[in-house]
Amino acid sequence: MPKITYIAFDGTPYVVEAREGTTVMENAIRNSVPGIEAECGGACACATCHVYVDEAWRAATGEPEPMEEDMLDFAFDLRPNSRLSCQIRVSAALDGLVVRIPERQG
Amino acid sequence: MSEVIEADAVIVGAGPVGLFAVFELGLLDVRCHLVDILDKPGGQCAELYPEKPIYDIPGFPIITGQGLTENLLAQIRPFEPTFHFGQMVTALTRRPDGRFDVETDAETHFIAKAVIIAAGGGSFQPKRPPVPGIEAYEGKSVFYSVRKMEAFRGEEVLIVGGGDSALDWTLNLQPLAKRLTLLHRRDAFRAAPDTVNKMRALVAEGAMDLLFGQVTGLEGADGQVGAAIVTDNEDREHRIPATRILPFFGLTMKLGPIADWGLNLHENLIPVDTEKFETSEPGIFSIGDINWYPGKLKLILSGFHEAALMAQVVSRIVYPNKKILFQYTTSSTSLQKKLGVA
Known part of the structure; x- marks a missing residue:
C-alpha cells in the first residue's frame, strides 16, 4: 500500500499506509494524526483539513479544482503549496507522499 | 437588560x-x-x-x-x-x-x-487570519462582523477576503468610507456574480482599490490600527493605510x-x-x-x-x-x- 508521511507542526512525522482510492484526509483521521480537523467530513466545505504538499510532490498531486480553490480562501496561513487533504486521492503514483500540517486549521 | x-x-x-x-x-x-x-x-x-x-x-x-x-x-x-x-x-x-x-x-x-x-x-466563530499581534486590535479597529455601519464612516477601510461577506460589505461600506480597499489572495471571487461586477465597476471608476495578496503585518498603537502591511503574490510588500480592518475568512x-x-x-x-x-x-x-x-x-x-x-x-x-x-x-x-x- 502507498505510504504517506504527515509532518505535524511540531516536526513529528507520522507515517501511515493508505489504501488506494482513499483520501489523504481520511488516512490522517483514521490514524489520529494531530492537526487535521476535517469538520465537514470530507465534503470540501470547511477548509479544516488544510496541508502543505512537499515541493517534490506538487506536480504529482496536481492543482486544486475550482471548488477547492474557493474553499482554500478560508484556510489559515495559505501558501502556494496549500491543498485540502480531502481532495487528494491516494494512488500508487503518490507512494511516499509528504505533507506538512499548518500551525492550526482556523 | x-x-x-x-x-x-x-x-x-x-x-x-x-x-x-x-x-x-x-x-x-x-x-x-x-x-x-x-x-x-x-x-x-x-x-x-x-x-x-x-x-x-x-x-x-x-x-x-x-x-x-x-x-x-x-x-x-x-x-x-x-x-x-x-x-x-x-x-x-x-x-x-x-x-x-x-x-x-x-x-x-x-x-x-x-x-x-x-x-x-x-x-x-470567525476565523482569525494569521497576522502577528492582530488580537490587540480586535474589537477596537479590527472587526469580524459589522454591527453598526456608522462606525466605518470617514475611515480608511480594508476588507480582506473573497466571499459573499467580503463583497457585500465592500459595496455597503464603500459610499461611507474615506477610502476602501478590498484585498483578496487571487483574482477570483466566490460571491454572487452581480456583486463582483459592481465591485469591479467601482474599481474601474477609481472609487475603491482592489489588491491581491495577504496581510502579513499591522501597524498601530493602543488598539488603533494605522496601516496594514500587505505582501502581494510577487512577494512585494505594500503599506496600505487602514483605520478599520474587516477580515472575512469564514467561520x-x-x-x-x-x-x-x-x-x-x-x-x-x-x-x-x-x-x-x-x-x-x-x-x-x-x-x-x-x-x-x-x-x-x-x-x-x-x-x-x-x-x-x-x-x-x-x-x-x-x-x-x-x-x-x-x-x-x-x-x-x-x-x-x-x-x-x-
Missing part, C-alpha cells in the same frame, strides 16, 4: 437536532425557544453544506442540507418555536427555584424549566462558553446517560453531535432518537403532575390536533 422571557425549554443550537427536538417536545406540549449564533436555522447543514447531499436520513435516499432544514422547519411549524438568531448563550446558571437563568451575548435573558444543549460542534467551530457552565466534559463533549440524555446537571440535557456516551455515533439520525427520549423526561419536568401517555402521530387524535391535521 431587556425583559425576561419565561420558557418551558431553551434549546441551545438550531441545527437539525435542535429543530427536531422542537417537534418531539411540542407533541408533549413543551414550548421551545431556540438560540443560535448563526443568522439562520440549520446549523452545519446550513452553514457548511447547504447544497451537499446527505444519504443517511431515514426515508430520504438523498437530501441536501438546505432541503433537510426546510423540511424540519415545515415539520415543527405547528409548535411555533421562537428563534433567537445571531446570538450565543454565554451564561447558564441554576436558580434557587430550580429553574435556569440563560443569558446571551445579545442580552436576551430566559428563565427556563429545562435547557437542551444541541450545539453540534460548538458555536461558529470555524469552537466549543465556546459551554466549557464554563460547570458541566462535566469528555474531550470537549458533554457526557450524558442514554435513557434521559441528561448531563451531570439535572435539568440540563444534551443531544446531537455535542454529547457523548459509549457507542456514540455523530449522525443526525442518532440526534433525532436522542431528542425523542429527552422530550419524555423534559415533559415530566414541565408538567410534573401530568401522566404521559405514549401515543403515535398516525393514530392519536390528540397529537393530530397539536399538529393541526385533525
